[in-house]
Structure formats: C-alpha cells, structure tokens
Amino acid sequence: MQIETDVCIVGGGVMGAATAHAISRMSENRILLLDRYGVGNEYCSSNDVNRVFRFAYGGDQFYTEMAIESLRLWKELEKETSHELLIPTGLLMLEGDDEHANRFNESSFRILTKLDVGAHVYDGTELRKRFPQFQAGSAFFDPHGGVLLASESLETFTSEAGSHGVKILEKRVTRFRDKSGLEIETAEGQTIRAKKLVVTAGPWTNSLLKDGLTGITPTRQQLIYLKPSRDLEKFRPSSCPVFFTDHHYGLPAAGIDGVKISNKELIDPVDPETARRSVDQEQIEQCREACRKFVPDLAEGDVVQTKVCLYDMTENSDFVIDRDPYHRDIVYGYGFSGHGFKFAPLIGKLLAQLVLDREPSFDLSRFSAQKSQRKPQLTSAQLGKGE
Ligand SMILES: Cc1cc2nc3c(=O)[nH]c(=O)nc-3n(C[C@H](O)[C@H](O)[C@H](O)COP(=O)(O)OP(=O)(O)OC[C@H]3O[C@@H](n4cnc5c(N)ncnc54)[C@H](O)[C@@H]3O)c2cc1C
Numbered sequence: 001m002q003i004e005t006d007v008c009i010v011g012g013g014v015m016g017a018a019t020a021h022a023i024s025r026m027s028e029n030r031i032l033l034l035d036r037y038g039v040g041n042e043y044c045s046s047n048d049v050n051r052v053f054r055f056a057y058g059g060d061q062f063y064t065e066m067a068i069e070s071l072r073l074w075k076e077l078e079k080e081t082s083h084e085l086l087i088p089t090g091l092l093m094l095e096g097d098d099e100h101a102n103r104f105n106e107s108s109f110r111i112l113t114k115l116d117v118g119a120h121v122y123d124g125t126e127l128r129k130r131f132p133q134f135q136a137g138s139a140f141f142d143p144h145g146g147v148l149l150a151s152e153s154l155e156t157f158t159s160e161a162g163s164h165g166v167k168i169l170e171k172r173v174t175r176f177r178d179k180s181g182l183e184i185e186t187a188e189g190q191t192i193r194a195k196k197l198v199v200t201a202g203p204w205t206n207s208l209l210k211d212g213l214t215g216i217t218p219t220r221q222q223l224i225y226l227k228p229s230r231d232l233e234k235f236r237p238s239s240c241p242v243f244f245t246d247h248h249y250g251l252p253a254a255g256i257d258g259v260k261i262s263n264k265e266l267i268d269p270v271d272p273e274t275a276r277r278s279v280d281q282e283q284i285e286q287c288r289e290a291c292r293k294f295v296p297d298l299a300e301g302d303v304v305q306t307k308v309c310l311y312d313m314t315e316n317s318d319f320v321i322d323r324d325p326y327h328r329d330i331v332y333g334y335g336f337s338g339h340g341f342k343f344a345p346l347i348g349k350l351l352a353q354l355v356l357d358r359e360p361s362f363d364l365s366r367f368s369a370q371k372s373q374r375k376p377q378l379t380s381a382q383l384g385k386g387e
Helices: 014-026 061-081 099-114 124-130 150-163 202-208 281-294 341-355
Strands: 002-010 031-035 050-053 086-088 091-094 120-123 138-142 146-149 167-170 173-178 182-186 191-199 217-227 242-244 248-251 259-263 302-313 320-324 327-334
Touching (some): 014 150, 014 341, 031 150, 031 191, 050 061, 050 248, 050 341, 061 086, 061 099, 061 150, 061 341, 091 099, 099 138, 120 124, 146 150, 150 341, 202 302, 202 327, 217 281, 248 281, 320 341, 327 341
Parallel strands (some): 002 031, 002 191, 091 242
Antiparallel strands (some): 050 146, 091 138, 173 182, 182 191, 217 259, 217 302, 242 248, 248 259
C-alpha cells in the first residue's frame, strides 16, 4: 500500500511533535508524523514527568539567547492551549567543590547580568534564609529557571498538531531514498511518497543517517525521584527551585510526589535497541550522597519512582538542525544531547522554517549536519552538561 503526503516526519518525540505543530500552523501542507512505538511511548527521551528550563548556560550566550526566545514560545503555547506547561521556580546553582561546575555557575551569572535578564548571588546566610532546604557556601540564582511538564508538553504538541490535521501513525521507518520524490519505507511493508522528509529520531537516528553526516552516541541516564523524609510542601515548585550541585541536578516535586535527582555527567554509551531500562543501586546511593551535602532532608527519602532515558549526544553537545547537504528536501533535527527539551517550540519552528524553505529565525551554522562544519569535540569533563 502506498501513502502520499507533503511532509513526512520520522520520530514522534517532542521534536517531531513540535515540528508537526509548527508546520501545521505555518502552512496548508499534508503532514504525516510516524513513530515506531507510537507517539508518547515509554522509550523515547521526551516522555518523563518533568524537565529543566533555564536561561543559565555558563559562558555560552548563544544558548541563553535561544532560551529567551524559547520561553516566549512556551508562553505563547500555554496561552493558545490554556495549559500550564512551564512552572516558574528559578534555578539555584549551589557552590561546591567541583571547579568546572563553579565556573559554569559564575559564567552563567556574568552572561545573565550582561544580557540584563536578572541574576542573584546569595552568600551562605542569605541562602539559608531564602531557601532553607539547601546548604552551600554560596549560590547563584537564575530567576528564569523552571520546571517543564514534559509528557504533558509532548501531549499538548501532539493533540494541537492532530487538531490542525496532522495524521499520526505508529510505523517504523527502515529507509528512505530519492526516486523522483522521496520514498520512505516502513517495517510494515508500506511505501510513503513525500515531498519533504524530517528526521527527528532521537537516540535511534544513526540507523537513518547517510555516511559523512555527524552521528550521535546514545548514553543511558538514570533518574531517581525521592520523597523528602518530612515536609513535602517545602519541595513543591512554589517554594523550591530547580537546583544544580557539583555533579547532580534536581527538580522540585512537580507532577509527582518526589524530587527528581540525577547525575548530570553520566557517560554510559548504549545501543538504543538493547539498553537496560532499570536504574543501578549505585546511582541511587550517589544521589543520596549529593543530597547529604546539599539538600539534607532529601537524603534518606523514599524512592518513589525511577526511570532510564537516553541522551543522543553529539561530540560537542551542539544540536543538529540542518538540511541534508545533498538533498534540500530532507531536514534533520537530532543530537539534542540531554538539553534540548527546553527549546522544543523553538526547534519545532526552526525545523518548520527549513522544511518550508523560509529563512530560519536563528543562525543555524553551529548546528550543521556536516562533520567538517562543526565546532571541535569537547572533552569528557566538558560534556554531559545536560538538562
Ligand atoms: C534523562 C534525561 C533528562 C533530560 N533532562 C532535560 C532537561 O532537564 N532539560 C532539557 O532541556 N532537556 C533534557 N533532556 C533532553 C530532552 O529530553 C531531549 O533532548 C528531547 O526529549 C529529545 O527529543 P527527540 O524528539 O529528539 O527524541 P525522542 O523523544 O527520543 O523521540 C524520538 C522518537 O523517534 C522514534 N523513532 C526512532 N526511530 C524511528 C524510526 N526508524 N521510525 C519511526 N520512529 C522512530 C522513537 O520511537 C522516539 O519516539 C533530558 C533527556 C534525558 C534522556
């Protein structure tokens, strides 16, 4: 059986869904969104309770500027759908022993101050007064940090796209080729003919890439939700910010009765087809250890939920948002390297602009699909600056 469409999007995580939503608002094209496990499946990287939003990006002003624009688009989506998706909490960057983390916090403060978007410094006494849940010698505060309700955002993009006529199917794409127009084949034996193709396949992207394009390394990440031993209300978003410590990050109890804690530097390469989807006891212990130092009331809390998700890491953790260098009608959006969710409405819009042959509203040269055009590889100490 053959299906015909104008735009076919492969991968229904948040990036595919945001792209479908953006194209459907910007054009009258027929759009097909395919996902091998179905949109909102358990394996994709977008389907978790919550994700970090922040302006703070160390000295990397470009990402801060993208976050500023993305915040505008999240607010637009919230208004359009009457749904709260981004809960403002601020981001607290606690001073610790790790030089790299401390430098990141200081540079974030500098850039936020330079851009005049607001940032605070707390000494130890002020910190205890303002946020008694935490302990550290000092801390920087990004007032624009917040919690994104992740699965709810994915659901919102998908249902909005659906109501704008996007057709959504559960299908696995096995390959595509140019045969006077694009031909996309599925594992179910169907052929889809499309004028444009968008690949947003997250950690599975390598299997769909041609030689010469920059690839990704899928890495296994472990999330632990701890219920504080007392006074859960103190850890709700109304009183508790998102926080960064030396090697971990945390989100207040939003969408769940537990505070999410995870290691932000885990490098554990895996095959997405076979990755083990359960957490290691050792990671739970390390999260507790970090809490003993920075958030004592969480350290002995009950584990109320755990989850394994995969990052799709590029060598320098910059995204790929580009056209195929040899085929303008193929557009790629992948390699979101553990920090893409906060940009989803912006990335959806940028991919839509590429598909519709419009001028992208951000300079995309840094996000080239061609290896030769990309910034140098980062060391492992610099990588894993996820979230
Ligand atoms: C543990 C963890 C924590 C994170 N924390 C944050 C955070 O706090 N803040 C932040 O900004 N970002 C965060 N991120 C990153 C963010 O979640 C990801 O960048 C984002 O969800 C990636 O979305 P995606 O749509 O590219 O990929 P995915 O959500 O993985 O979607 C890809 C989809 O493609 C489908 N697919 C694959 N191959 C095929 C095929 N051949 N045919 C059809 N379908 C296919 C899959 O089934 C999947 O549903 C985190 C990521 C992880 C894993």
